[in-house]
Amino acid sequence: MSAxxxxxxATTVEVVLVKAGRTKISYPAELLADDGVRISVRxxxxxxxxxxxxxxxxxxxxxxxxxxxxxxxxSVKEVRAAGGTLKGHYCDITRPAELSGGRLVVxxxxxDLWVSADGTDVRRLDExxxxxSGLSGRDPGAAAAAVAALDELDALARGAGLGTLxx
Numbered sequence: 228m229s230a231x232x233x234x235x236x237a238t239t240v241e242v243v244l245v246k247a248g249r250t251k252i253s254y255p256a257e258l259l260a261d262d263g264v265r266i267s268v269r270x271x272x273x274x275x276x277x278x279x280x281x282x283x284x285x286x287x288x289x290x291x292x293x294x295x296x297x298x299x300x301x302s303v304k305e306v307r308a309a310g311g312t313l314k315g316h317y318c319d320i321t322r323p324a325e326l327s328g329g330r331l332v333v334x335x336x337x338x339d340l341w342v343s344a345d346g347t348d349v350r351r352l353d354e355x356x357x358x359x360s361g362l363s364g365r366d367p368g369a370a371a372a373a374v375a376a377l378d379e380l381d382a383l384a385r386g387a388g389l390g391t392l393x394x
Contacts, residue, residue, distance in 0.1 A: 240268060240326065242293070244319075246335040247360075256293065256331070265328055266295045282341065283314055291317075294393055295324035295333060301332060302378035303389055305339065313344040316389050318380050320357075320373045324339060336373040343386045350385045351377060 237259040244251045254273035260266070272289040287308030295302045302321055306314040314368035324331060337360050339352040363370035383389060 237370060240329050243330055243332045244335050262298055266331060267322060268289050268293050296382045297323050301380055302374045303392060315344045318344045338373055338377045340380050342389055346388055
């Protein structure tokens with residue numbers, strides 16, 4: 228089901244990323260689609276100024292098309308420069324998304340994956356942060372699901388590609 232049509236204005240949702248029980252960041256996004264399982268939104272870079280990771284820079288003008296699932300432990304964000312050039316995909320390992328009352332809420336579980344536009348650079352990120360979070364002791368089931376989700380995305384990125392999730 229399409230979230231918006233040419234007959235009316237686009238629907239906006241507030242994306243809320245929660246970490247350790249607190250809101251890490253929230254920002255408005257255009258709701259592109261919601262098929263009951265996957266929710267897709269588009270938003271400009273919501274961070275302050277430029278964030279340079281060394282392997283990619285997120286900066287004002289970048290556009291993120293973000294895909295969240297109600298039944299999967301991750302989100303996949305397609306990152307494009309202001310001119311439309313694909314920079315790559317940033318994947319957050321999260322609990323399944325919840326959309327209610329115009330708020331799309333996801334809980335960040337610290338693990339991330341970066342995949343360059345050409346697919347040759349696949350990086351697992353923040354595994355040390357995940358280990359230090361204590362999630363494996365507090366919620367072993369969630370910790371196992373998070374690691375399995377990272378492994379799944381990593382294998383997909385190195386194999387058929389993340390595009391198979393987004394088509």
